[in-house]
Amino acid sequence: MKFGISDADAAMMNIPPGLDPDLLRSFVLVAEGGSVTRAALRVGRTQSAVSMQMRRLEEALGQPLLLRGPRGLSPTPHGLWLLDRARRLLAMHDEIVNNFRMPEITGRIRLGSPDDYALLWLPEILAGFAEAHPAAEVEVVCLPSTELLRCFDKGDLDLTLFSGGNEEPGLPAESLWRGPLRWVGPAARPTHLLRPLPLVLCHTGCTWRIAATRALERAGVPWRMAYSSASQTGTHAVVLAGLGVTVGLSMALPPGLRLLGPEEGMPDLPELEIALVRHPGAAAEALADHIRRGFLSRPGVNARAA
Structure with missing residues (x-):
């Protein structure tokens, strides 16, 4: 017994064909990274092949999904709508496939x-x-x-x-996420106005610490290292006490902390990459x-x- 309808029947009924998960996966990577080249490296295809995938996806859906701007490719309004749903669809797709293919762990x-x-x-x-x-x-x-x-x-x-940025050259790491670092300060005190600016950061070799101090030096903002902590939780505790500012991600800040930006006189920070490395x-x-x-x-x- 055959279930469903054929492609020919779908065409006669004006129903668009099913979306290939490979197209959606490439679209998500392009939309998140702003670059066809980076997406091509992640999926193991050529740049032209991924560009072709994006054209096929836009033709299948009948809407432009990506726009080129000064910082690379970014999703259109339709692209943003698709991006949210494509992530969830791919997560479920991969879970189903891997549940049947993976050996018992x-x-x-x-x-x-x-x-x-x-x-x-x-x-x-x-x-x-x-x-x-x-x-x-x-x-x-x-x-x-x-x-x-x-x-x-x-x-x-x-x-x-x-x-x-912490890894040795040549380490076969996999990029999972990219986004900007942000300045974080106490919500109740204007600690960011102090000069020299008191910083609460991690150890000397930390890439976040290097990014923060370089940004301040480029902007001509005097600073001093007020506290050091081996963990983000430790830096947040000191900042909550109003004793300095730190850097971090914009998600899930504890109550009592706030993001600081150019309007508070804080210089821009570079993007952060979260990566994964594994043994076979x-x-x-x-x-x-x-x-x-x-x-x-x-x-x-x-x-x-x-």
Whole structure:
């Protein structure tokens, strides 16, 4: 017995053909990264092939989905509508496929993550992984990115998230997210007006710290290092006390903190990349796949929205 309708019947009824998940996946990567070239590298296709995919998708839907601007490609209003739904559709598509294809995962998997990424992304990811692989045990290690990469190199972690820029050249890392760093200060005090500006940041080699101090130096803003902390939670505690400003992501700030921008006299900060690296193995790949889908499916958590 054959269910459904044929392509010919669909055409006669003026029903558009089903959307190829590969087209949607390329569209999401182009829309988030603002670049066909970066998307092509992620999906393992040529730039011209991905450009062709975008044309096919726009022709199938009958609407322009991407516009070229000074900062690259960005979604049109129709593209933004599609982007949100494409993330969720792809996450469900991948979950269905992998649930039937993945071998049973057992044993312990050691995952590293900076503490702020763990709080933002991992609860939903780990819950989904535990449901799909109940026999597996995930051990989460929260450390600064440089320490996580050292642990990974020594074989103490099976996979780890980290802030891009901390890795050694040639490390086969996978980019999961890009978005701007933001200045963060206390909501109740104008600490950002103090000079020299008191900073609350992580260790000396931290890419966030380097980005913050370089931005201030370029803007001619005097600063001093008021406090150092190995975790984002620690920096937030000091900033909540009104003792300095820090940098971070724009999502899920604790009550009592606020974002600071040019209107408060703060210089622009560069984009941040969140990346993933893993050792070979079915267990690590299974968890890495859940992590990819977790980053893909979070509405608003992307380079354009951050």
